[in-house]
Amino acid sequence: MHKGLSRYVPVLDWGQRYNREALSKDLVAAVIVTIMLVPQSVAYALLAGLPPEAGIYASIAPIVLYAMFGTSRALAVGPVAVVSLLTATIVGQVAQSGTAGYAVAALTLALLSGAFLMTLGFFRLGWLANFLSHPVIAGFITASGILIAASQLKHILGVQAHGHTLIDIVASLGRHFSHTNLATLVIGVAATAFLFWVRKGLKPLLLNAGVGPKLADVIAKAGPVAAVAVTTLIVAVLGLDGYGVKIVGDVPRGLPPLTLPSFSPDLISQLWLPAVLISIIGFVESISVAQTLAAKRRQHVEPDQELVGLGAANLGAAFTGGFPVTGGFSRSVVNFDAGAETPAAGAYTAIGLLFASLLLTPLIYFLPKATLAATIIVAVLSLVDFSILKKTWAYSRADFTAVAATILVTLSIGVEAGVASGVILSIALHVCKTSRPHVAVVGLVPGTQHFRNVNRHQVETVPHLLTLRVDESLYFVDARFLEDMIFERVTEDSPITDLVLMFSAVNEVDFSALETLEEINRRLRDMGVRLHLSEVKGPVMDRLKRTHFLGQLTGEVFLAQWDAWKALAETTQTTN
């Protein structure tokens, strides 16, 4: 199916088989998605600290480029909440929001992110994203959702407030609280309450009223559009902008402009590391949405090709007045539920958005920012899910620690530090766990050729033969631990004459561990104890054969532990 060029440009593949039925399904989906996307795109531009039109521009070229290079049938690419928050945080460190430098920095961030994603895809390095564990991602998304919701409260109150951490944001809101604009507050609270009700209460109500489930779904999803329409109308009719209600105002009409990111070495040196971060987070979010949707329809997503698709989308955003984008959950689900059949649906959405940016922007002149904030708050609070803390606590303290640290650091220090600490802590905890590996004394399960832990199973052992199953690869971190453990058990006065190290769980023996094994062999020899190995895996054996160790070994290497048992255990006795 994926042959030659079409592997890298999937449009060549599905484009050939495109027919009228798929076309009509895609068109219907595109109309629905376009209507949804205008307010959403404007809202995320606001969250990223950019003018409203940037959100619409960032939804056009990226959607088309992803349709050409991506592999997901249903993924909708554009501005999303977490990536927009990251953009605001990162770009806010190098430029002042509202300046031309800020917009250029956002373009440059998209450029670097696009280039990085493309490079990863080209070298098939998608697996690097695996370093972000599921719990860390879940914790990060939850904490980001809280941060984003908090950052939008200023628009609901109609005050100025800044800050990239929860404490800063709350403190800043506290200082400006007395300046709350009442009209804004009423609109903001009403819109938020309405949107929460639409999300939770409307659909059951419609279903009870006999509306079909599919239509009920579409009506419920159109809630934000209704909120936008109604509040815009109210502000326009009552002239509330004269009473301090902040509105979107003039949005330039026209096609997305051709823009040039900055290639200043100074700016690039400041932005490349954040670009790596935003790319990986965007990729992980996008791929998990794509895989979830693909699984529902038994379709397949190629992670490495997804990198190319998202990279192309970000490069597109960089040159058409956008900012970093990725595949978003809410926009993709709308697309999916609306029945999008192929990536062409995305292209039609892009055409719809082109019309919107050419003709419809005057309609949102009076759109209050409080309404946009309300749509963001309701959307991101659905991402907040602390159940990951409970689940990981029950399963593994290490996973819990990584999640808890991610959440706390994200909220208290910032999004970049939050992700970094989650990744580093996950790896550190894993490595530390391997530093004191589980080592089991094993014996023969009676009537079988199978050997298990003497403490967990009824097994046979003999006093002069000690078999240790090492439950970890042997490498510099844990090799000395094994040495200490062996010589705690094998002492001068023990009856042991033969020690078998069962290597069934040893997946690697590095140079340090090799030296330690040589030392163990030497010390055991001095004590008159022979050292044997059993069940050494092929790759480990290949490596040991390159050394003098096997020649020095006082005992033998047995293919199976059963062979070692047959050769070494003359008399048997049963222990617990």
Added chain:
Amino acid sequence: MHKGLSRYVPVLDWGQRYNREALSKDLVAAVIVTIMLVPQSVAYALLAGLPPEAGIYASIAPIVLYAMFGTSRALAVGPVAVVSLLTATIVGQVAQSGTAGYAVAALTLALLSGAFLMTLGFFRLGWLANFLSHPVIAGFITASGILIAASQLKHILGVQAHGHTLIDIVASLGRHFSHTNLATLVIGVAATAFLFWVRKGLKPLLLNAGVGPKLADVIAKAGPVAAVAVTTLIVAVLGLDGYGVKIVGDVPRGLPPLTLPSFSPDLISQLWLPAVLISIIGFVESISVAQTLAAKRRQHVEPDQELVGLGAANLGAAFTGGFPVTGGFSRSVVNFDAGAETPAAGAYTAIGLLFASLLLTPLIYFLPKATLAATIIVAVLSLVDFSILKKTWAYSRADFTAVAATILVTLSIGVEAGVASGVILSIALHVCKTSRPHVAVVGLVPGTQHFRNVNRHQVETVPHLLTLRVDESLYFVDARFLEDMIFERVTEDSPITDLVLMFSAVNEVDFSALETLEEINRRLRDMGVRLHLSEVKGPVMDRLKRTHFLGQLTGEVFLAQWDAWKALAETTQTTN
């Protein structure tokens, strides 16, 4: 043997059993070691950028404190080459050599290092030192030896030169080369040549001349003392100090002073991280010397207690005019060869050094610095050993990469960066290796109950049953790789109805991997393929039992792979 208080203060243990024979052996060793230590201590003080007496002071209290708290019978604690170089590098970053601030910073470094070592020992965290792999240590010692030797060339030439990297040092020497002092050069080159000859050629000569091997050894080891005595005499008699030969000069006579390190938060914040580094390197060097010597006499060294001993020694150095110390190879070997029986030998050495610092310092007034530099050069060049590069290259590219990086970074950027990059690279390479684990398709070795890789062994398989042995713990880094691998093999059109994951090498399943396993189970179920597990280890099973996974599993969990085979393979056929 190690009960109650004596576990923490070993002197209470061996002190009780101390007798006349041990006393006389210890006394003889102490006299020999004292004579050797005076020039060595002065030389390392010079290397650390401190006045000569600091080296002697740093050998007195630490030796006594180590004798009380340490566990090695033969380890001699004091200034050593690598730690002195590190001291010069670290303290040189916060103060100017020769100033009072420099000496205080060195005391503070010893204090922090002592406190850190004590803390590690108290919490029994000695295993943390395992993160420095053998190859990284070997590479670091080799690179440090080269740096130290290069840094001493200025004393041989009698010029000024600075720098903490090889390039800086060489460039600085080049600039000052024209100022070379001829008399200094002659002394320096002659002393170096003499010491090399003593090390390589003298002992065979003595043995050929019929001198007993023990005596030959002592005479050969006394080489530096002879070089010191002769060159001092020459300088004094010819008055070469008047011709520009730099000499040690006035060394204050007296007992080690009581000194106070600085507790300035500013200085501590600059020094704590370097103190951690110097502590770990010192500990690793010391413990490997101690273990080597202990192995020769079948004695035992407690790593965690060693931390306490070295910590106490450094605290002692901090309050008696010293600088960071550790157990040194050359001084310990002298001690050992001289027949030291108990740590009391160290205490007698300390008394000898007290006498020396009270009475003998005028004797080294005319000692040329070039001679001290020669003793350092000859000592450290014996540490330089590039064979580790060849050995690791043959065994494993990952180990080789870590060593090569450690050597290159140490020489080109500095000692701290060198060690850090070695450790980080070792861990990163290990983690990356686990990200794409070895997974073997296994079959039954005929006539046994043992299962091995179909590509390496003549085994039996059946078409509808696929058994994969996963050769790695399942965690966030590699879980998705396994998922991809499985669905590359199990496709809609494959004849497989049962997949067994043989967990004999899976030592951990973290939360991310659990979610991936659930996903694999779900996808296989949709394809009509049952998922089974076999040989799941106790600790992994305990954890899985806390989840719903085992309930959802479409297949079974088999104790042994043989049980899975018996239950699932009805018909058999032989493959390669």
